[in-house]
Amino acid sequence: MAHPAPQASGPAASEQADRAGETLLSVDKVTRNFGGLSAVSNVSLQIRRGELVGLIGPNGAGKTTVFNLLTGVYPPSHGAIEFTRDDRTRDIGGMAPHRICAAGIGRTFQNIRLFKDLSVLDNVKIAMQANVPYGLFAAMFHTPKFHKAEVEIVDRSMELLGIMNLADKAGAQARNLSYGDQRHLEIARALATEPTLLLLDEPAAGMNPAETSQLTDLITSLRERFKLSILLIEHDMSLVMRICERLYVLDHGVVIASGSPDEVRRHPKVIEAYLGEEADV
Amino acid sequence: MGEFAQQVINGLSLGSIYALIALGYTMVYGIIQLINFAHGDVYMVGAYVGYFSMTTLRLGFFESLLIAMVICMVLGVVIERVAYKPLRNSTRIAVLITAIGVSLLLEYTMMFFVGAAVRSYPPLPDYLTGSFQVGGVTVGNQQVLIIGVSLLLMAILQLIVRRTRVGRAMRAVSQDADAARLMGINVDNTISFTFALGSALAGAAGVLVGVYYNSINPLMGILPGLKAFVAAVFGGIGLIPGALIGGFFIGGVETFVSAAGQSLYKDAVVFGILIAILIIKPTGLLGRNVKEKV
Numbered sequence: 001m002a003h004p005a006p007q008a009s010g011p012a013a014s015e016q017a018d019r020a021g022e023t024l025l026s027v028d029k030v031t032r033n034f035g036g037l038s039a040v041s042n043v044s045l046q047i048r049r050g051e052l053v054g055l056i057g058p059n060g061a062g063k064t065t066v067f068n069l070l071t072g073v074y075p076p077s078h079g080a081i082e083f084t085r086d087d088r089t090r091d092i093g094g095m096a097p098h099r100i101c102a103a104g105i106g107r108t109f110q111n112i113r114l115f116k117d118l119s120v121l122d123n124v125k126i127a128m129q130a131n132v133p134y135g136l137f138a139a140m141f142h143t144p145k146f147h148k149a150e151v152e153i154v155d156r157s158m159e160l161l162g163i164m165n166l167a168d169k170a171g172a173q174a175r176n177l178s179y180g181d182q183r184h185l186e187i188a189r190a191l192a193t194e195p196t197l198l199l200l201d202e203p204a205a206g207m208n209p210a211e212t213s214q215l216t217d218l219i220t221s222l223r224e225r226f227k228l229s230i231l232l233i234e235h236d237m238s239l240v241m242r243i244c245e246r247l248y249v250l251d252h253g254v255v256i257a258s259g260s261p262d263e264v265r266r267h268p269k270v271i272e273a274y275l276g277e278e279a280d281v
Numbered sequence: 282m283g284e285f286a287q288q289v290i291n292g293l294s295l296g297s298i299y300a301l302i303a304l305g306y307t308m309v310y311g312i313i314q315l316i317n318f319a320h321g322d323v324y325m326v327g328a329y330v331g332y333f334s335m336t337t338l339r340l341g342f343f344e345s346l347l348i349a350m351v352i353c354m355v356l357g358v359v360i361e362r363v364a365y366k367p368l369r370n371s372t373r374i375a376v377l378i379t380a381i382g383v384s385l386l387l388e389y390t391m392m393f394f395v396g397a398a399v400r401s402y403p404p405l406p407d408y409l410t411g412s413f414q415v416g417g418v419t420v421g422n423q424q425v426l427i428i429g430v431s432l433l434l435m436a437i438l439q440l441i442v443r444r445t446r447v448g449r450a451m452r453a454v455s456q457d458a459d460a461a462r463l464m465g466i467n468v469d470n471t472i473s474f475t476f477a478l479g480s481a482l483a484g485a486a487g488v489l490v491g492v493y494y495n496s497i498n499p500l501m502g503i504l505p506g507l508k509a510f511v512a513a514v515f516g517g518i519g520l521i522p523g524a525l526i527g528g529f530f531i532g533g534v535e536t537f538v539s540a541a542g543q544s545l546y547k548d549a550v551v552f553g554i555l556i557a558i559l560i561i562k563p564t565g566l567l568g569r570n571v572k573e574k575v
């Protein structure tokens with residue numbers, strides 16, 4: 001983004017902004033309770049523009065809960081989530097999911113959640129629609145404006161499918177895609193919402209090493225191409241260590257360590273909580 | 282043979298009305314898994330709106346049809362916002378019971394205002410009351426009108442669902458509302474829109490029935506509502522083509538049972554079909570057998 005020195009409008013943003021880029025997302029002491037249980041407590045994390053950050057931790061550590069808080073599935077019990085777009089910083093904690101999506105946070109799901117009975121192309125078109133202006137009247141009477149918007153949606157959807165190697169399957173029902181293709185389609189659909197921050201929930205789950213390696217390259221190239229910041233949850237350490245610039249480690253809902261992959265790898269708490277005997281790999 | 286063709290025409294007219302009502306049932310079920318028992322009463326309100334539009338306001342048939350559709354559309358959205366939306370995260374049975382409550386409320390509110398007496402629809406203009414012969418079969422202009430209007434509305438509905446942004450949103454929400462929300466779709470508006478569409482079709486069906494049977498009363502929505510529900514289940518509830526097939530099928534069955542001189546049993550046959558479907562193929566004709574998630 002060729003903005004002049006971004007003018008931070010929130011206190012958190014001015015504190016956190018540093019030379020690497022402005023703070024895009026700032027999670028400040030966020031807690032989420034379910035009944036008497038804290039799924040996450042006092043979690044703080046920052047993501048700067050263009051960064052690729054990993055969120056790791058053992059099963060049940062609260063990683064997906066963090067994603068759900070960031071995307072508005074449920075509001076935080078305490079704390080603030082500030083997201084900056086176009087030099088405007090807003091507290092998005094508790095905002096409706098579709099508004100957060102429009103504000104620029106897109107996501108994929110740990111267990112694939114495509115619109116399975118729709119075509120591959122329609123899955124992407126639906127996600128893109130929030131950004132295309134035309135009304136019901138235009139659609140029913142096929143005004144030139146509608147045609148133009150519709151053609152544009154299809155073109156851009158096909159472009160995304162091309163990038164994800166799904167162009168030749170555009171007409172297929174999503175449920176008939178192979179597992180790997182479904183994962184790719186989830187990413188294409190998330191990209192169609194035009195995010196500035198992309199949340200990937202275990203993108204490599206269930207993939208073999210060759211596929212994971214391909215996916216790693218893909219994520220890196222997507223970041224360049226769409227000027228994305230990415231936060232990803234992943235269990236596959238080879239992927240995380242290869243592409244993430246910074247990591248946050250969650251355990252029992254608490255951030256126990258953060259820093260570069262090398263720092264985190266050596267952190268005693270992390271070894272104890274997560275990597276265990278595999279630490280020497 | 283002529284008799285058979287005659288009954289086919291009759292079955293098509295009745296069936297297209299059932300299909301219009303069944304579409305609303307099925308779309309609402311598809312999007313929030315609610316059997317909206319108040320739907321039949323929205324159709325009753327449509328019939329009354331048409332009646333008063335033709336008598337008190339002295340408007341023509343098509344204007345009245347349009348007014349009934351618009352008012353029912355608003356009514357459907359209000360019902361959804363006031364009665365169902367606050368229960369979005371409640372159990373399904375709570376919403377279902379609310380639907381029954383809304384149904385009774387509509388029936389008896391209408392009765393309070395217009396009385397329980399049966400009213401007869403005003404006579405139609407000449408061009409709609411005539412009939413003509415096609416190969417020994419008598420076709421009423423009225424029947425042509427009913428089938429024509431129904432098919433036109435169904436075509437418009439298909440266009441909206443297949444080709445428009447809000448139609449795509451409806452299909453997405455019906456498959457996974459939470460995922461749709463996270464992809465930027467305003468789920469509440471999409472649900473309201475679904476109620477608006479379904480209720481407008483019910484309103485149109487109300488006016489068409491008034492014209493067809495020539496009599497309306499505040500409880501007229503109960504039985505056709507239930508039969509349209511059977512039609513929706515027959516075709517596969519939640520599926521738009523299923524509601525069309527189911528509507529025409531139920532209309533046909535009812536007509537032929539009556540034609541066979543057994544009109545006393547026509548309701549029993551329709552509900553017998555419901556029982557048979559629920560035993561043999563609960564997902565309906567076009568329904569896919571879904572595996573329950575474990």
